[in-house]
Amino acid sequence: MSQQAAPAVGTPPAPGGKQTDGRTVRRSPVLRLLARPEVGVFLGAVAVLVFFLVAAPSVRQGGSMATILYQSSTIGIMALPVALLMIGGEFDLSAGVAVITSALTASMLSYQLTMNVWTGVIVALVLSLAIGAFNGWMLMKTGLPSFLVTLGTFLILQGVNLAVTKLVTGNVATDDVSDMDGFGQAKAVFASSFDVGGVQVKITVVWWLVFAALATWVLLRTKYGNWIFAVGGNKDSARAVGVPVTFTKISLFMLVGFGAWFVGMHQLFSFNTVQSGEGVGNELIYIAAAVIGGCLLTGGYGSAIGPVFGAFMFGMVNQGIVYAGWNPDWFKAFLGVMLLGAVLINLWVRRTATRR
C-alpha cells in the first residue's frame, strides 16, 4: 500500500460512541420521576408555601390564598406561552410591553370611535397576533437571535405605547371605558370574580388552569407539541425530517401574542384605564417563571405544568411578604434569592436524576 493512503487507513475511531449495547441499566422509578422537568419546581413551590404558612399566619385564610392565586394567574397566563416558546428554542423580550400595547389598542380604539368594546378587543387580538407573527417572521427570515429581534420589538412597542397614547388622549393613561357598550360582557369574560365557599376567586385563576391543562395536552399529546420539542432541541434535524420549523416558530410567537392579548384585556377590564408606561420588566418575570418551571433556556426541554408552579412561587413570595408584615422593600431581594435557590435546586435535581 502506498504511503499517501496511510491517512485514510489510519482514520482513528473517534470517541463518539460512549455507551455500548445492553449496558443500560433501567433507572429506579424515583429517579425517573425526579428527572421530570416539573418536579424540582413543585418541591420548591411547596417549600415556599410551607415557609409562608408558618411565617405569616394570615396566609392560611382563604381570602389570602385567593389573592395569591390571582397574583400568580396574571403572571402564569403569560408564563405558559413564554415557556412553550422557550421549549421551542426562543424567547420574547417584548412580551411585557406587548400586554400594554394590546390593552391600549382595545381601550383607545373603542373609546375614540365610540364603538362596542368588543370591536377594540377583536382588533387588539389581531394586532397582538400580528406582533407575534412579525417577531417570528423576522427571526426566521434573518436568522438573527431572538434576543436581538425581540429587544428591537420591545423598544419599538415601549416607545409607541407612550407616544401614541399621548398623541391620542393627550395623557399618559387612556380614558375610562367602564360606561361603554359591551363592557359588562367583556368584564365577565376577562375580569370577573366568583364565589367559592365565601371566598371571591378571580376568573383569571380558572383561565390560567384551563390554559395550563390545554398547553400540557398540546405539548405531550399532539403533533404540534412534538414539533415544539424538536425545533427547540435541534432545529436542523427537525427540518431535515420534515418538521415545518418556520410554521412552528412563528406560531409559537403568535401564541405569546395571544397570551399578551388575554392579560392585556384582563388589565383593561379590571382597572378600566391603562397606564401606557407599564409592562416594562414583566417579560423577565415571565421568562424567570418559565426557567424556574424547569424549561431549559436553550430550548428542547421543559413542561407546561412547571411554569404553573413557577408563577405560583412568584405570586406566593410577592403576597407572602405583605402578609408576613415585612418591609416590602425587601421583596425584590427576597425574590432574587428564591429565584436563584429554585434554579439551583432544579439544576441539582435534574443532574442527579439524569446521571447514569
Next chain:
Amino acid sequence: MTTDKTAAAHGAVLKDTPPEGGGPLVELRGAGKSYGNIRALHGVDLAVHSGRVTCVLGDNGAGKSTLIKIISGLHQHTEGEFLVDGEPVRFTTPREALDRGIAAVYQDLATVPLMPVWRNFFLGSELTKGPWPVRRLDIARMKRTADEELRAMGIVLDDLEQPIGTLSGGQRQCVAIARAVHFGARVLILDEPTAALGVKQSGVVLKYIAAARDRGLGVIFITHNPHHAYMVGDHFTVLRLGTLEMSAARSEVSLEELTNHMAGGAELAALKHELSQVRGVDVEELPEADDLSAPLPASSEGNS
C-alpha cells in the same frame, strides 16, 4: 474549469450496468451549486439505482455535503439537471424529497438528542388518532411500531422513553436508518454514518447498509473512508474541490486505486515530478500517474 472535457469523459465512464429494474431512481446530470460567487459543486453526474450502493467519497470541502443537500431538498441546484424517476425536479423542502421516497440520514443532525427514542423515530411523520380538534398522537401504536421496526433491524432497546442522546453513535445511526426504511424510503442517503464510530459499531452500520440494499433500496453512502466504501459499494464517485475526480463501477476500480484517488493520488503523482527535483524528498513510494489506471474524468482540472 473544463466542462466539455469532463462531460465528454463521462460518456465513456458510466457504463454501469443498471439492474433489471430499469432506469435510475435518482440522477444528477452536470449538476452544480453556487453560493453567491462561490462554486461549491460543479458538473457532477450521479446515478442511483434500486438495490445498489453508490458511494460518494471525497476529502473535507470536496462538495459531498452540498451534493446530498441538493438531493435531500435542503438546498436547490443552480446548474445542470436533477431527475427523480426520469423527470426533472427541484425540491424546496426536505418534506418534498421525503414524499418522493428520498430520505437522508445525517451524521450529526439525524436526531433530537433530548427527545425519547420513539418520538425521534416518528418525528415529522407522527401517527395520530381522533378527529381534528382532539386529534392526538397515537402513542401506543408509535411505541409498538418503533419497537418492531428496531427489532427487525436487530436493535433491541430496553426503554424507548430514554432520550435518544443517551444511545451510542452507532445505535443512533441505526435508529435513523430503521426510521428511513420504515417510512418507505426508496433512496437512502447516508452522510458519513461511520465517521464518528468505533470499528465494531461501523461494522454494525455497514451491515444495515447492506440490509437496506438487499431490501431493494438505492443507497447513497457518503464517506471519506474508502475501506468502508469498498465493503458495500457498487459504484464509486470521488469528488474533489467540487468536481468529479473519478466515477467508476466496482469492477473498474480496486481498493488501492480508490484509496489513491481519495488521498489526492492524481495530484500527488503530478507533484512527485516537482518534488523529485528537490533533494531530500523521498518519492520512491509515491505512485506514478500511470499506476492510476482507473478513469480520471477530471484529472486535468487538478493540474490546471
